[in-house]
Amino acid sequence: MLEKARRRATIIDVGRHAGVSAKTVSRVLNGEPHVSPAVQQRVRDAAASLHYHPNMLARALVRQRSMLLGLVYENPSASYVVELQRGMLTRLADTPYRLVVFPIASIIERSGEVAGLLRSAGLDGVVLAPPAADDLRILNDLASAGIACARIGPSRAIELAPSNIVDDITAAREIATHVIELGHRTIGIIKGHASHAASEARTMGYSQAFYAAGLPMRLDLVEQGDFTRESGHAAAERLLARAEAPTAILAQNDDMAVGALLAARERGLTVPDDLTLVGFDDSEISRICWPPLTTVRQPVFEMAREATDMVIAQLEDRPPLLRHDHPHDLLIRASTAAPPRS
Amino acid sequence: MLEKARRRATIIDVGRHAGVSAKTVSRVLNGEPHVSPAVQQRVRDAAASLHYHPNMLARALVRQRSMLLGLVYENPSASYVVELQRGMLTRLADTPYRLVVFPIASIIERSGEVAGLLRSAGLDGVVLAPPAADDLRILNDLASAGIACARIGPSRAIELAPSNIVDDITAAREIATHVIELGHRTIGIIKGHASHAASEARTMGYSQAFYAAGLPMRLDLVEQGDFTRESGHAAAERLLARAEAPTAILAQNDDMAVGALLAARERGLTVPDDLTLVGFDDSEISRICWPPLTTVRQPVFEMAREATDMVIAQLEDRPPLLRHDHPHDLLIRASTAAPPRS
DNA sequence: GTGAAAGCGCTAACAA
DNA sequence: TTGTTAGCGCTTTCAC
Numbered sequence: 077m078l079e080k081a082r083r084r085a086t087i088i089d090v091g092r093h094a095g096v097s098a099k100t101v102s103r104v105l106n107g108e109p110h111v112s113p114a115v116q117q118r119v120r121d122a123a124a125s126l127h128y129h130p131n132m133l134a135r136a137l138v139r140q141r142s143m144l145l146g147l148v149y150e151n152p153s154a155s156y157v158v159e160l161q162r163g164m165l166t167r168l169a170d171t172p173y174r175l176v177v178f179p180i181a182s183i184i185e186r187s188g189e190v191a192g193l194l195r196s197a198g199l200d201g202v203v204l205a206p207p208a209a210d211d212l213r214i215l216n217d218l219a220s221a222g223i224a225c226a227r228i229g230p231s232r233a234i235e236l237a238p239s240n241i242v243d244d245i246t247a248a249r250e251i252a253t254h255v256i257e258l259g260h261r262t263i264g265i266i267k268g269h270a271s272h273a274a275s276e277a278r279t280m281g282y283s284q285a286f287y288a289a290g291l292p293m294r295l296d297l298v299e300q301g302d303f304t305r306e307s308g309h310a311a312a313e314r315l316l317a318r319a320e321a322p323t324a325i326l327a328q329n330d331d332m333a334v335g336a337l338l339a340a341r342e343r344g345l346t347v348p349d350d351l352t353l354v355g356f357d358d359s360e361i362s363r364i365c366w367p368p369l370t371t372v373r374q375p376v377f378e379m380a381r382e383a384t385d386m387v388i389a390q391l392e393d394r395p396p397l398l399r400h401d402h403p404h405d406l407l408i409r410a411s412t413a414a415p416p417r418s
Numbered sequence: 419m420l421e422k423a424r425r426r427a428t429i430i431d432v433g434r435h436a437g438v439s440a441k442t443v444s445r446v447l448n449g450e451p452h453v454s455p456a457v458q459q460r461v462r463d464a465a466a467s468l469h470y471h472p473n474m475l476a477r478a479l480v481r482q483r484s485m486l487l488g489l490v491y492e493n494p495s496a497s498y499v500v501e502l503q504r505g506m507l508t509r510l511a512d513t514p515y516r517l518v519v520f521p522i523a524s525i526i527e528r529s530g531e532v533a534g535l536l537r538s539a540g541l542d543g544v545v546l547a548p549p550a551a552d553d554l555r556i557l558n559d560l561a562s563a564g565i566a567c568a569r570i571g572p573s574r575a576i577e578l579a580p581s582n583i584v585d586d587i588t589a590a591r592e593i594a595t596h597v598i599e600l601g602h603r604t605i606g607i608i609k610g611h612a613s614h615a616a617s618e619a620r621t622m623g624y625s626q627a628f629y630a631a632g633l634p635m636r637l638d639l640v641e642q643g644d645f646t647r648e649s650g651h652a653a654a655e656r657l658l659a660r661a662e663a664p665t666a667i668l669a670q671n672d673d674m675a676v677g678a679l680l681a682a683r684e685r686g687l688t689v690p691d692d693l694t695l696v697g698f699d700d701s702e703i704s705r706i707c708w709p710p711l712t713t714v715r716q717p718v719f720e721m722a723r724e725a726t727d728m729v730i731a732q733l734e735d736r737p738p739l740l741r742h743d744h745p746h747d748l749l750i751r752a753s754t755a756a757p758p759r760s
Numbered sequence: 761g762t763g764a765a766a767g768c769g770c771t772a773a774c775a776a
Numbered sequence: 777t778t779g780t781t782a783g784c785g786c787t788t789t790c791a792c
Contacts, residue, residue, distance in 0.1 A: 134769030
């Protein structure tokens with residue numbers, strides 16, 4: 077059978093056991109100086125024999141520090157979320173901070189509640205992923221609640237809070253240029269959710285590439301998605317059902333591109349022979365699916381790690397980096413080719 | 419500019435503002451009876467005008483409840499982890515509980531530390547995914563620390579703590595039987611990490627299927643993996659390099675099967691024409707890769723949701739379900755076919 | 761219906 | 777080098 081839960085030993089119990097005051101125990105446990113080695117040892121022994129573990133809740137109350145950091149995100153792409161978490165957890169390893177996750181269904185609609193939610197959770201700091209990273213209301217509420225924050229991929233008001241940025245416009249222009257240079261002229265676009273500012277930025281990048289190549293921006297070939305695979309599937313179906321179907325599709329993230337890939341497959345189209353397809357993000361599935369997707373690598377992991385560092389810096393009263401520009405990479409893989417000559 | 423952080427209003431401030439005592443404020447905020455409607459309204463108004471938010475840390479200390487639930491897992495497969503989190507978060511929506519994630523590098527080696535880690539994090543409860551779910555040491559430490567827990571996919575000591583179970587042996591037998599019935603006789607196996615009890619169980623299921631079909635259990639065709647795609651890739655390479663290469667490979671999860679798929683492709687083999695391949699778990703990539711994998715669906719999402727419910731039941735002093743058996747499904751997709759006639 | 765006092769387990773400030 | 781006192785912000789007695 078399992079042992080019974082017994083009353084938890086407190087710092088006072090340990091002190092009594094070691095024949096010292098509670099404060100001395102506290103000093104030893106927190107590695108403060110000015111405690112004789114002999115007493116230190118007595119305290120440690122007493123703590124061990126009583127199975128003492130500090131009560132984080134009490135410590136948190138008096139120190140005004142919960143050691144809890146939040147991650148706020150909307151829930152579109154599993155691989156994106158995993159990368160965010162990995163980045164934060166990597167920075168948090170061997171620190172006393174813990175990661176609390178806050179997937180918010182619709183951040184824009186609920187932006188008024190979000191800060192209250194984070195505040196009542198007693199967080200010390202948060203990392204804001206899109207689209208929360210662009211929500212000024214949340215930023216403001218966080219500041220007035222005294223919660224440290226850092227942002228990933230904001231597009232607006234960069235100077236307002238520490239930001240990790242990648243140049244979405246340039247990245248989108250580069251991937252669109254690659255497709256145009258392969259010879260495509262009828263090019264469909266699957267946009268991400270409108271509440272993400274990155275969606276606008278990427279569309280602008282595409283349009284710059286079209287303009288530079290002397291191609292018109294065909295608004296009739298722009299379909300709205302929401303960053304989910306399902307939405308990419310549906311959008312691709314609409315595009316491919318056109319009388320004048322595109323020979324290439326630019327999807328604004330990899331999940332939607334994979335959805336488009338499945339849609340193409342269902343119509344008997346082979347990628348890239350019949351249809352060129354590109355994504356965005358270099359998420360794991362872009363490498364796993366077949367063919368692997370031409371995409372743009374966003375250093376999500378590094379941005380999350382860096383954002384976490386920015387938050388911790390604030391909590392430790394070090395001046396945080398206010399802005400970190402991250403590089404992107406155009407990754408040309410097997411999903412792009414010249415258009416079929418029909 | 420952002421607003422300045424101002425001192426947080428306390429229950430006493432609200433009381434003063436409303437002309438009542440702190441206790442009355444507490445009563446109103448916690449919905450306790452015996453407060454006149456007029457006073458209730460005054461208190462609510464005062465709280466709103468002072469932007470009062472309860473301090474969870476103080477409440478946690480006095481109530482001995484942090485409202486924090488942990489999820490403990492090792493980090494093999496991203497899609498698996500995401501499903502676990504989704505399941506927990508679904509149950510946690512509209513409750514005051516928060517989710518704290520604990521990816522532990524090597525649970526078996528660090529089993530002694532894990533409970534201490536969870537205890538010092540001040541968790542009220544935890545959901546244990548494999549292989550922590552099978553670690554008696556952790557279970558025991560958790561019980562003696564008075565932390566509620568529930569398990570996902572344990573193979574041992576089922577009665578020791580609330581468990582969510584799928585019948586790995588039967589599931590593995592079914593998928594192996596499917597492969598055998600297609601006509602395969604030389605069948606390779608890629609095992610998962612030995613620390614996961616599910617790995618043993620699945621191997622047993624395979625062996626039952628072999629026995630029932632009158633086939634020998636070929637230990638020379640069993641390769642060790644660790645549930646990662648890379649390990650599946652390496653194991654498949656070893657299998658396919660044999661003089662007598664298998665015509666089918668049973669991988670113990672989908673990630674390893676995808677690794678094997680890539681290995682086969684590199685050797686110029688087509689799945690399923692040249693090689694039949696099956697996975698386990700029905701994780702997202704099993705549907706996205708090409709060909710989609712024949713696999714066994716494990717209701718990871720439902721198990722996580724149910725496990726969370728078991729934990730909450732304990733915290734609310736309701737008797738938790740002690741055991742929940744979940745169904746599995748054999749999903750026959752395009753990665754399995756009759757062996758090539760050579 | 762409402763309030764005063766005590767205390768959750770810990771640490772900061774000050775004494776000794 | 778060590779101990780004492782006073783809280784952190786809230787909830788729990790138990791009075792009124």
